[in-house]
Amino acid sequence: MALIEARELVKTYVMGDQTVHALRGVSLDIAEGEFVAIMGASGSGKSTLMNILGCLDLPSTGEYRLAGESVEQLKPDDLASIRNRRIGFVFQQFNLLPRTSALENVELPMVYAGIATEARREKAKAALQRVGLGERMGHTPAELSGGQQQRVAIARALVNSPQLILADEPTGALDSQTSEEIMQLLTELNSQGMTVVLVTHEHDVAAWARRRIVFRDGRMVEDVVQFR
Numbered sequence: 295m296a297l298i299e300a301r302e303l304v305k306t307y308v309m310g311d312q313t314v315h316a317l318r319g320v321s322l323d324i325a326e327g328e329f330v331a332i333m334g335a336s337g338s339g340k341s342t343l344m345n346i347l348g349c350l351d352l353p354s355t356g357e358y359r360l361a362g363e364s365v366e367q368l369k370p371d372d373l374a375s376i377r378n379r380r381i382g383f384v385f386q387q388f389n390l391l392p393r394t395s396a397l398e399n400v401e402l403p404m405v406y407a408g409i410a411t412e413a414r415r416e417k418a419k420a421a422l423q424r425v426g427l428g429e430r431m432g433h434t435p436a437e438l439s440g441g442q443q444q445r446v447a448i449a450r451a452l453v454n455s456p457q458l459i460l461a462d463e464p465t466g467a468l469d470s471q472t473s474e475e476i477m478q479l480l481t482e483l484n485s486q487g488m489t490v491v492l493v494t495h496e497h498d499v500a501a502w503a504r505r506r507i508v509f510r511d512g513r514m515v516e517d518v519v520q521f522r
Contacts, residue, residue, distance in 0.1 A: 296359075297457060297489050298324035298347060303356035305342050305512075316342040317353070318512040326457070329484040330491045331500035334509035341462070343509070344493050348381055348460045349373045361457055378407055382451025382459045386466040388443045390435045396422060396446045397431040403454050414453075421449035425479060441472035448479060452488075459483065461492035465499055477502045 305317040317339050324330055334340040345351040349365055358366050390399045397418050404414035422431050425445040435443050451459055465473035481502055484490045494500050508516035
């Protein structure tokens with residue numbers, strides 16, 4: 295079953311007297327349980343597509359369905375609800391609250407979801423144990439390495455049991471060894487059934503995925519299955 299269904303997505307931005315064509319009629323399906331890497335140079339449209347897939351932005355024209363739900367006409371509050379329920383985000387810079395423990399950082403999406411304190415504490419502990427940080431729950435980001443901070447971010451992305459993980463340059467701020475550890479973790483999550491879509495400009499990171507999609511000038515120019 296297709297988790298992501300996109301049809302003829304167009305995104306244009308008007309900047310002064312110029313019109314920027316970020317996406318030019320992109321169509322693609324991503325099935326449940328896939329691991330997809332989206333590549334392309336700066337300005338190719340890959341980040342614009344990621345924002346639309348993550349319900350952070352809407353297409354100018356075209357159709358987008360996530361888990362069978364049409365989202366392109368939804369209001370901001372409805373989009374926020376979908377992001378909270380269905381999508382876990384992992385960013386290059388981790389986006390953790392600096393004075394807050396790892397456990398409290400992971401709890402944050404559940405606060406927005408209205409989950410009771412005791413229940414969210416238990417779920418946050420389980421998520422941190424899942425990413426190998428069961429012994430670092432009380433530490434703040436400053437007391438954690440870059441790789442550990444990204445693991446906290448991944449635990450936060452997982453804690454509401456989303457159907458989709460969207461990772462935007464998840465290894466961009468990490469050294470090569472730590473990058474490999476994070477990609478191994480994402481691969482393990484994918485092997486457990488999680489759908490993972492990542493944006494990267496690094497070929498060695500994209501090689502972890504089972505499918506590679508390349509963008510150029512707002513269009514998909516390559517879509518290939520990879521074997522590891």
